[in-house]
Amino acid sequence: MVTSPMDDELVSFFSRLSESFGPSGFESEPINLIKERYSIFSESSIRDGLGSLIFKKSGETEGPKVMAAGHVDEIGFIIVSIEDNGFLKFETLGGWASTTLPAQRVIVRTKRGDHVGVITSKPPHLMTPEERNKPIEIKDLFIDVGAKNKDQVKEMGIRIGDPVAPLAPFEVLRGGKAWLGKAFDDRVGTLVVMEVLRNLKEGGVNHPNTYYAVATVQEEVGLRGAETAADVVNPDVFIAVDVDIAGDSPGITSAEAPAKMGEGVSIITWDRSMIPNFKLREFVIEVAEEENIPYQLSAVRGGTDAGRVHLHSKGVPSVVLGIPTRHIHSHSSILSPDDVEATMKLLLALIRKMDSKVVRGFQEL
Structure with missing residues (x-):
């Protein structure tokens, strides 16, 4: 069972993570916070040459390598x-x-x-x-x-x-219904990836694969950490967890940003850095519907770590899960913790179901 983002301890940790100092190329503070909290849930941890942090969690069978990543650098x-x-x-x-x-x-x-x-x-x-x-x-x-x-x-x-x-403090709004702060892009995605690691370990969740939970660096200056982390992991499938632009702010049309804050995880169908693997995308949608997880289909004009990882080696089936967030790339963003929880639930469900047969199917004609 995924721990709710409404849990006071988890919100307190994310507050520290959000407020930590970590522009691209200078991510040691948020990386250390992640390592301190989550290393106990991993059987091994690796730092690549750029500084990305990689945790490994083996499942009941060796299975495919499933890599999920959020980036810890902020603009x-x-x-x-x-x-x-x-x-x-x-x-x-x-x-x-x-x-x-x-x-x-x-x-x-x-x-x-x-x-x-x-x-x-x-x-x-x-x-x-x-x-x-x-x-x-x-x-x-x-x-x-x-x-x-x-x-x-x-x-x-x-x-x-x-x-x-x-310099922007983290705040809880509307009695816990919304969060306000800096660096949500993409420390909230990193939180999701790492909380799934914790739930796999603490919950004794069986998964037919090896899960790699990754906190990448230097995403905002060219997706650089994703490239080196993929060289370390050599994944069979990749899931980027990042923010999505919430289109429910004044002056934004649904054609520009279809996702809305509070209406579930975004499944990104297209962005400027990657067209997701079609079969993987459909699998993600099917799992969301089977698990009754609220989701929305979205298309964005930016890019994510998947833009680099899907081109790794001979190519890696990749997809992006997004958390609709208002006012990204500014000092202060706003999101709904309900969307964070939906994203956690979907990523955990995907890890539970991705066995060798499923992953091979992403590349079959």
Whole structure:
């Protein structure tokens, strides 16, 4: 039985995971949280050369290798220049829209400790009418850490190459019916993958395969961790668990984002990085219906770790499960824990049913 995301202990852990510092390339903090909590449910753990964390759980028979992954990196920034006036120029790590950034707080992580700053630009009072009516470009933004000159910044220990992450607390909304926070993309997917590992072990669940629960790194900068993790596992089938864009926010049409928050797990039928294996996709839908798990069919314009893993070696049948999430790629996202639970239940059911015959069928004519 899948532990409900309403469980206080689980919500508390996810709060720490969400708030942890881990832009692409700097994921040690969330990776360590995952390892500390979930290593006891695995018979072995491996770190690949990029830093992705791979747990292995053997079933009742050796069976196929089923790999499921969520990525722990979050979109962030990296310092590229310290100006004479003490302001910091940055480049993005991952896809940011400049409209979401002004007046947002961030953490600058240095070798000597963390510093809080704020992303800002020219004050609107001093902008010309043309400037006010034009979207601010990222190149015109900077981080203010309260310094007056470059020497003060150096005294703080801030250097070119230091990473920056959003500063945004995790909150429970509507009496537990919604979660608000940063880095849901894709630490909530990682939570699902790892909670299934825990349920397999604690529940003594029989599964006719070897389950690999993976926390990948550097997804937001090109799906890099997925490629190296797949080289380690060499999977027979792959399931990416990631967020899906919830299309129930103002200004979004169902053609742009068909999934809605609170209406179940998304089964992604197409994205720009991968067309899922058709037989695997239909198998996922059938299992969801057999298990009475609420689901929605979706198509998205982004990409996931499956975009790399499905091209591994001779090709790997792959599919994506999504958790509909509002306001992704910003400081603060919102999702429904009911959708998290539905995703956990579906992934667990898939692991229970994926024997050698089923997996071979994904490639048969």
